[in-house]
Structure formats: C-alpha cells, structure tokens
Amino acid sequence: MPYMPVCMFVQTIRPKEGWQVYSSAQDADSRCICTVVAPEQNLCSRDAKSRQLRQLLEKIQNMSQSIEVLNLRTQRDFQYVMKMESQMKGLRSKFRQIESNRRTLLTINFQELKGKMNELQPLIPVLEQYKTDATLISQFKEEIRNLSLVLTAIQEEIGAYDYEELQQRVLGLEGRLRNCMNKLTCGKLMKITGPITVKTSGTRFGAWMTDPQASPKNNKVWYMDSYTNNKIVREYKSVSDFVAGVESRTYNLPFHWAGTNHVVYNGSLYYNKYQSNIIVRYSFEIGRVMTQRALESAGFHNVYPYTWGGFSDIDLMADELGLWAIYATNQNAGNIVISQLDPLTIQVLNSWNTEYSKRNAGESFMICGTLYITNSHLTGAKVYYSYSTKTSTYEYMDIPIHNKYFHMSMLDYNARDRELYGWNNGHQVLFNVTLFHIIKNDDES
Missing domain, CATH: 1.10.287 (Helix Hairpins)
Incomplete structure (x- = not known):
C-alpha cells in the first residue's frame, strides 16, 4: 500500500475516500514540516x-x-x-x-x-x-x-511499475514511515477512525489489552471478561491466537476486580480491587501481587462511575508519559481527578483536579499526558472535553467516535500501537487515532 507524503497544514488536507491524515508534524516555530496521508488500516490489506x-x-x-x-x-x-x-x-x-x-x-x-x-x-x-x-x-x-x-x-x-516493484517500493515507504514516526514526539488528538472488529466474545462488559511497554516481538493479549465476580485473566501469545481462541496461559488473581478499567504496563496488571479504592499490581512473570495501595479519597463501588455504571469508579491507564489513575472525590465535588502513579509503588506522584463530572463521562483515555473524555457510552458519543496535565488547562472538543455496537464499557489508549482498544457490547474493537505532532530535533534529549 503506498503512502502519500505531502507538506501542508493538516487543516487543508482533503484526502481521497479511504485515506486519512495519519500524522502531521511541525517544528518548534509552528512551521509545517510534513503531513503523512495514508490508507485507513482496515483498507490497507485489500486495496x-x-x-x-x-x-x-x-x-x-x-x-x-x-x-x-x-x-x-x-x-x-x-x-x-x-x-x-x-x-x-x-x-x-x-x-x-x-x-x-x-x-x-x-x-x-x-x-x-x-x-x-x-x-x-x-x-x-x-x-x-x-x-x-x-x-x-x-x-x-x-x-x-x-x-x-x-x-x-x-x-x-x-504508476509504470510492475507488481513486484510496487511491493518493494511499499516496503521502502513503510520503513521510512516507521523511521519518521520514531522521531515524532507527543501530539494532539485530531481524529478517531474505525472501529475494526477484532473478535466477538464474552459478555457485554469486559477488557482486553496489550502491554505498551513490551518489545515489538511481544504481542501478548490479556482478556478479562465481565466487570465483577471474576478473577480469571486469559493470556494469548498474539492477536491471531486471541482471535482463534488459543490460550497460552490463565491467571487466577487473588482478588476479584471491579469495573473494566484495568491496564497492563511493563509486565504487570494494575486493577481496582472489588469493593475498595485499592489498586493492585499483579506481576504476570512472578504470578503474585507485588504491591497494593489505597487511592486516597477516591470514590468506589458505583459512587462515581462512568455513565454506564459497572463499578467503573477508578480508571487505570497508561500513555507515553507513564501510568495514570482517573477517578473522582468528594473534595472535588465528584469531578474527575487525574493522578500520575509510580508504576512500582503505586504512590501518587502528582494530581490535577478537573471540572468535568465523572458521572457525566462515558469513557476516557490518556494520550501524551492529556485526558480525553467522551460524553456518552452510547451511540452518538464524541470526545467532548480534554485536560492537559502539562498546562493544567482544559478544552472543549468535538471529535466523533463511532460506537458501532451501541454500548462502550472500555476504551483505552495503547502508546506502542497508537490505537484505542475498546470493548463494544461484547465486541473487541480497535480504533485508529490521528495525532498532530511536533518534530523532535536530533540534538534534543
């Protein structure tokens, strides 16, 4: 599949049907460097x-x-x-x-x-x-x-090339694109496309994820069905094994989980212990709990859930900057609090109070230190609000997200894949995100 590199501001891009602005870059003085327009992922394999x-x-x-x-x-x-x-x-x-x-x-x-x-x-x-x-x-x-x-x-x-030559040119362009993407720093969310349905399984509520800190060769998938009364985590060696239902291992956690907002980060599972505001860190390699710590003042057990309920009071997530917890407190009048966590100790490193009610949020996810919040878990949802931890400022947005199966109970960003993982009414789906990037100079650390 060929990519079309062009140089112009992202706002002026009008790609053909089936294509999208994959990423845009500008220098520190806000001058346009380039924009990559590429086929949407669900079309790449069948041009x-x-x-x-x-x-x-x-x-x-x-x-x-x-x-x-x-x-x-x-x-x-x-x-x-x-x-x-x-x-x-x-x-x-x-x-x-x-x-x-x-x-x-x-x-x-x-x-x-x-x-x-x-x-x-x-x-x-x-x-x-x-x-x-x-x-x-x-x-x-x-x-x-x-x-x-x-x-x-x-x-x-x-183009005047035979098919084999086109394939070689595509491989070369993909390599150049990967090299370019490695130079991109954090960006602002501009668009969400998809979803691609990976599998249909489980109940209406659940979570599935990969580890954003894993090596490129490690593509394990973890699967946690339901939002309560379950302690079984299923592991698959790859997405293809996940689709085929070929399990490689199962883990029996010591405590039931609450909600669907778990995250795997650097080989450990972080989840909310049932009927508590305690966060548990469970190591897959060792097979036991490494740390557990209460999240001070955080509401739990449907005190401050997302709009769909399901004990979704505490949302754990990871992005390019680390591990995060999204929750609400009485002190912040039930509005969302963002806390960055130490992955080893689960201690709160820093916190930000927003003015967005946790009960009015459909789902949320972190990208590059910015929290993006959807206004509903049902059809017609959109990313409506964002809060930057870098500037401690918020912004109202209007980025549609296609809720294909009418009920979203999990939505989480993976920084390695640069995709949103979703649990959409018993369907495991992926969304592609378009970010507006700033080019990182070679002399920057």
Missing part, C-alpha cells in the same frame, strides 16, 4: 486497485495456459488436415483412372476407394472440433486484448 490488478493478471495467466493447450490441439488437427488433403488428391487420381477404364478396374478401384473413404471417416469430427477450437481461440484473443487495455489503464493510474 481495490491492487486486488483488481492481481485478479486480472491471474486471469490472463489462466487464459494463456488454455490458449497454449488449444494451440497444441490445433497443431495436431492440422496434421490430420494435411493428411486428409493428400488422401483427397489420391482419390481424385483414382476417380480419373476409374473413368478411363471402368470395366477392368471398377471392382479393384471400388474396393480401394471404399477403404480410403473408411480412413477419411474419422477426420470428419476432427474437422468439426478444429472449427470449434478456432472459434474459441478467436474469443480468447479478443478477451485478452480487452483485459490488456484495462491493465494498461490501471498501470498508468498507479
């Missing part, structure tokens, strides 16, 4: 033009093989025709002999003529098949000519 080109090429190859078979058959038939022509000439000579001496040669020549006619008899169906084959060859040639015109038009549209 219409590439698929059509492959199908046409395969069809032409099949037709070429058929024509070759027909050509061999007609060459064989041609030998029969040549033989028949020679025999016809012999028959004409025999007829002249019979005409000149009917009496003496009549009996002998008649028998000989009868034998020749018997030899020619099998050639009659051969001639009929030859006519049919010739017609088919003509039709094939016409169809190939039409297909060649279509292929030429497609080649002119996507």
Whole structure:
C-alpha cells in the first residue's frame, strides 16, 4: 500500500475516500514540516486497485495456459488436415483412372476407394472440433486484448511499475514511515477512525489489552471478561491466537476486580480491587501481587462511575508519559481527578483536579499526558472535553467516535500501537487515532 507524503497544514488536507491524515508534524516555530496521508488500516490489506490488478493478471495467466493447450490441439488437427488433403488428391487420381477404364478396374478401384473413404471417416469430427477450437481461440484473443487495455489503464493510474516493484517500493515507504514516526514526539488528538472488529466474545462488559511497554516481538493479549465476580485473566501469545481462541496461559488473581478499567504496563496488571479504592499490581512473570495501595479519597463501588455504571469508579491507564489513575472525590465535588502513579509503588506522584463530572463521562483515555473524555457510552458519543496535565488547562472538543455496537464499557489508549482498544457490547474493537505532532530535533534529549 503506498503512502502519500505531502507538506501542508493538516487543516487543508482533503484526502481521497479511504485515506486519512495519519500524522502531521511541525517544528518548534509552528512551521509545517510534513503531513503523512495514508490508507485507513482496515483498507490497507485489500486495496481495490491492487486486488483488481492481481485478479486480472491471474486471469490472463489462466487464459494463456488454455490458449497454449488449444494451440497444441490445433497443431495436431492440422496434421490430420494435411493428411486428409493428400488422401483427397489420391482419390481424385483414382476417380480419373476409374473413368478411363471402368470395366477392368471398377471392382479393384471400388474396393480401394471404399477403404480410403473408411480412413477419411474419422477426420470428419476432427474437422468439426478444429472449427470449434478456432472459434474459441478467436474469443480468447479478443478477451485478452480487452483485459490488456484495462491493465494498461490501471498501470498508468498507479504508476509504470510492475507488481513486484510496487511491493518493494511499499516496503521502502513503510520503513521510512516507521523511521519518521520514531522521531515524532507527543501530539494532539485530531481524529478517531474505525472501529475494526477484532473478535466477538464474552459478555457485554469486559477488557482486553496489550502491554505498551513490551518489545515489538511481544504481542501478548490479556482478556478479562465481565466487570465483577471474576478473577480469571486469559493470556494469548498474539492477536491471531486471541482471535482463534488459543490460550497460552490463565491467571487466577487473588482478588476479584471491579469495573473494566484495568491496564497492563511493563509486565504487570494494575486493577481496582472489588469493593475498595485499592489498586493492585499483579506481576504476570512472578504470578503474585507485588504491591497494593489505597487511592486516597477516591470514590468506589458505583459512587462515581462512568455513565454506564459497572463499578467503573477508578480508571487505570497508561500513555507515553507513564501510568495514570482517573477517578473522582468528594473534595472535588465528584469531578474527575487525574493522578500520575509510580508504576512500582503505586504512590501518587502528582494530581490535577478537573471540572468535568465523572458521572457525566462515558469513557476516557490518556494520550501524551492529556485526558480525553467522551460524553456518552452510547451511540452518538464524541470526545467532548480534554485536560492537559502539562498546562493544567482544559478544552472543549468535538471529535466523533463511532460506537458501532451501541454500548462502550472500555476504551483505552495503547502508546506502542497508537490505537484505542475498546470493548463494544461484547465486541473487541480497535480504533485508529490521528495525532498532530511536533518534530523532535536530533540534538534534543
């Protein structure tokens, strides 16, 4: 799939249908560096033009093989025709002999003529098949000519490269894009696209996640069904194993969890202990609880949940800057409090009080130290409010999010994948995010 790098401000981009602004970058003086416009993820693997080109090429190859078979058959038939022509000439000579001496040669020549006619008899169906084959060859040639015109038009549209060369160019562009993305620092949320439905399983409520701190080769998935009365965490070695239902391991936690707002960070699961404001850190490698600590003044057990309830009072999440807890307190009048946590000790490093009611929030997620809040867990939801911990300021927004299955009970950002993981009414889904970035200079630490 080719990418289209252009240089202009993101507000002016008008990509074609099926394409989106993947990321934009500007320097420290707010001058545009570049914008990457790329196909949406759910279209990358099935580009219409590439698929059509492959199908046409395969069809032409099949037709070429058929024509070759027909050509061999007609060459064989041609030998029969040549033989028949020679025999016809012999028959004409025999007829002249019979005409000149009917009496003496009549009996002998008649028998000989009868034998020749018997030899020619099998050639009659051969001639009929030859006519049919010739017609088919003509039709094939016409169809190939039409297909060649279509292929030429497609080649002119996507560039004068054969398919293998296009693949190599795509790999090169993807490598350059990855290198470019490695230079991008944190960005502001501009757009949410999707979702892509990964799997349909479990109850209406649950959580699934990967570890944003894991190495690129580690693609384990963790799955936690329901919002209460459960302690079983299922592990899968990859997303493909998750889709296929091939478990690699299960963990029986020592405490039930509350809500669906858990997070896996650097090999540990962080979750809210049922009927408490205690956060538990459970190590998957060691298989036991490493730390547990109460989140001071945090409401719990449906005191300050999201709009859908489900004991979703305390939302644990991670982004590019670390581990976070989102909750509400009486001291902040039930409005959302953002706290950054130490991943090892679960101690609060810093806190910010917002003015957005926790009970009026559908879901929330952190990207680059900014909290983004949706206004509902139902259809028609949008990212309505954001709070920057860097500037301690808030902003009202209007970024739609497609609630495909009508009820969202989990929405969490993964900084490694740069995607939103969602539990959408028993469907595990992924959303793609478009961020507006600032380029990091090479001399910056």
